[in-house]
Amino acid sequence: MSERPTRRAVLAAGAAGLAAGALPAAAASAGAAEDLQPYASYWFPDGLPSGTPAPGVTWRSLSAWRERDDADLPFNRATVPLAPRFTPPPPNATARPDQARVCALAAFAPTSGNPSQGSASADFYALSHWAYLDELVFWGGSAGEGLVLAPNAPVVDAAHRNGVRVLGTVFLPPAAYGGQLRWTHDLVRQGPDGAFPLADKLVEVARAYGFDGWFLNAETGGGDARLGARMRDFVAYLRARGASGGRALRVTWYDAMTVSGDIAWQNELNERNAPFFRAADGMFLNFGWSRSGLVSSGELARSLGRGPFELWAGIDVEARGWDTPVDWDALVPAGGPHLASYGFYRPEWTWRSLPEGGRAPAAFHARDDRFWSGAALDPACPESGPWRPAAATVVDRSTLIALPFATTFNTGHGLGWYDRGRRVAGDAWNHLGLQDRLPGRRWVVHTAGDRPFVGFDFADAWRGGSSLLVTTQAAGAATVELYAARLPLSEATVVELAHRTDPGSAAVRVEVALALEERPDRFAYLPAGTLPAGGRGWTTATLRLGPLGRAGGTARVLGVRLTAPDGGGVRWRLGELAVHDAVPAAPGRPRAVTVSASTRNADGTAALRLRWDPPAAAGTGRRAPGPVRHYELRQALPGGGFRFLGGTCGHAYYVPALRRTAGEAATRVDVCAVDELYSVSAPASVMFRW
Known part of the structure; x- marks a missing residue:
């Protein structure tokens, strides 16, 4: 890897260095294939830079944005609602409920050229430790590309499925990195009626795109007290406007500009930046904080009627990851209350720091598990050492509060796509919106013998791109906790x-482990059979709860117990786990599938933009269809079967390269709705004529 710039340089430069009917033939659509590719949106506040944008960069003005004119909006709109979640008892004695939480600033891709709906690569930051996060900032921005970033839909949909808010970024860079003070003035321009037009635009964008608010980072110097006061009023107006018209949007302020208008990082909450904290929902403190500064910050926050955990103490992990020196006892002391919350800057270090050519998905997830859980990969017994992972101090949270629940341990990227154990697409891919709800505690294991290895694996899957692999070297029973839950049980479950x-x-003898009390070491076990040695393909099992169900109650922990009855090492995969009562009817088929644009690629494939409407409203019968989880697109093959093209939670999808099969005159593309138990609707189809 090349030498990394300092945190200040990266913060200033942003992410610029990351850098059902027949359709007419493809020739009817003008333009090159790349013209059809939708990308995540970014803007300047109003005026654009002088000169010409770099290749692949499009300069846009937020003030000129109109929802009705945004041709890429259907591909960028998040549709998964923010899920409610609960806080279970922690698995260790050091994590404390209702104290420190975690905010993370993460750059998933460059500011420009970031595909709206994933891409044909597994080399991707497939964040999955949502259980510890309260807030995710979609980080980026640069003076050469754009300063206002809207998160793309896959990130928001995955976060919302796990109850995590996602914020877009407004970044006003220092002059040394291309920042222009006029952009700050543009942002906070006030109308004669006292309104802030661009604050209104930020609210409109967040509502239209489906994300949760904005992270404001103003670092362009040269301002004065008048500009500082106007910025404070802008923040208060943005927060107030975002609180109306539905679920409130959040505003987080970065500790850079002070109320006097100058740029002076305070590293604490004090009278110079408190007006912004009062106007916003929270503040991300710069990275030079100290224990005394955090103590005084907490005292000031309380005097303002706020809490210390609304302050995110910045921890820059971009360059060194878990080797970053941090004064943990000043932030989350072991012998007293926490003083503030975690503010991780660039935790995607776990992905980017892998060597070129070595970013295999399993390697990334092993590193990411270590970052969040610690080197021992055991949140129940976090080791002491220079790195204090979130699992050691922050209580995880879970969205498993209602039936049905199902997971295929799909991490949101893979080396192929599987359907019921059969590989139906051989290309690598990423799309975080297709990620399942994954285990939050990685990994709590109860065993009297050697501890097994537990992790995600991509060599085989039941559905999606990955499965859960448990490997043991010796005989002995091991119970692996997978999910903290509040799932109601009945005789029908x-x-x-x-x-x-x-x-x-x-x-291997397999049992499903259920804890019905808030004591995860007291499990009831449901036998799921003994799988023979040697690997003979996938097996499915349906287990009735029996007396457990008749007694009612709530599943508090969901896991598995594995035993090798004849001894020897075990390699066991879990491809799907589901808990439900009555199975709903399959979802209705989507409606009105159309190809809204198409063109030929140089290699003879075709690029398509597809749109459709959701299924008609469900009836009220005993087996009414459940809600749609996502949609899948499939290419019908002439001899039967299908080729998986992709999936999305929204109602539009871009197919970059549809391959013609056997010289066919037309290709049928099917769109299917998929529900929470992965039941698939009848297809809605459209024909593409070559």
Whole structure:
């Protein structure tokens, strides 16, 4: 890897260095294939830079944005609602409820050229430790590309599925990195009626795109007290406007500009930046904080009627990750109350720091698990050491509060796509919106023997791109906790799983583990059978709760217990786990599928933009369809079967390269709705004529 710039340079430069009917033939659409590719949106506040944008960069003005004119909005709109979640008892004695939380500033891709709906690569920051996050900032921006970034839909949909808010970024860079004070003045321009037009635009964009608010980072110097006061009023107006018309939007302020208008990082909350804190929902403190500064910050926050955990103490992990020196005892002391919340800057270090050519998905997830859980990968017994992972101090949260629940352990990227154990697409891919709800505690294991290895694996899957792999070297029972839950149980409740052993594995006895009390060491076990040695393909099992269901109650922890009855090492995969009562009817088929634009690629494939309407409203019968989780697009093959093209939670999708099969005159593309139990609707189809 090349030498990394300092945090200040990266913060200043932003992410610029990351850098059903027949359709007419493809030739009817003008333009090159790349013209059809939708990208995540970014803007300047109003006036554009002088000169010409770099190749691949489009300069846009936020003041000129109109929802009705945004051709890419259907591809960028998030549709998954923010899920409610609860806080279970922590798995260790050091994590404390209702104290420190976590905000993370993460750059998933460059500011420009960031595809709206994933891409054909597994080399991607597939963040999955949502259980510890309160707030995710979609980080980026640069003076050469744009300063206002709207998160793309896959990130927001994945975060919302896990109850995490996502904020867009407004970045006003220092003059040394291309910042112009006029952009700050443009942003806070006030109308004769006292309104702030661009604050109104920010609210409109967040509502239209489906994300949760804005992170404001003003670092362009040269301002005065008048500009500082206007910025304060802008922040208060933005927050007030975002609180009306539905779920309130959030505003987080970065500790850079002071109320006098100058740029002076305070590293604490004090009288120079408190007006912004009062106007916003929270503040991200600069990275030079100290214990005394955090103590005084907390005291001031309380005097303002706020709490110390509305302050995110910045921790810059971009360059060194878990080797970053941090004064943990000043932030989250072991012997007293926490003083502030975590503010991670660039935790995607776990992905970017892998060597070129070595960013395999399994390698990334192993590193990401270590970053959040610690080197021992055991949140129940976090080791002491220079790195204090979130699992050691922050209580995880869960959205498993209602049935049905299902997961296929799909991490949102993979080396292929599987459907019921069959590989139906051989290309690498990423789309975070297709990610399942994944285990929050990685990994709590109860065993009297050697601890098994637990992790995500991409060599085989039941559905999606990955499965959960448990590997043991010796015999002995091991219970792996997977989910903290509040799932209501009844006589009608069943548990389903799809699992297998790999070649070379010993036989393994499998049981589903359920804890019905807030004591995860007291489990009830449901036998799921014994899989033979050697790996013989996927097996499905449906387990009825029996007396457990008749007694009612609530599943508090959901996991599995594995035993090798004949001894030997085990390689066991879990491909699907579901808990439900009555199975809803399959979802209705989507409606009015159309190809809104198309063109030919140089290699003979075709690029398509597709649109559709959701299924008609469900009836009220005993087996009414459940809600749609996402949509999948499939290419019908002439000899039967299908090729998986992709999926999305929204109602539009871009297919970059539809491949013609066997010289066919027309290709049928099917769009299917998929529900929470992965039941698939009948297809709605459109024909594309070559």
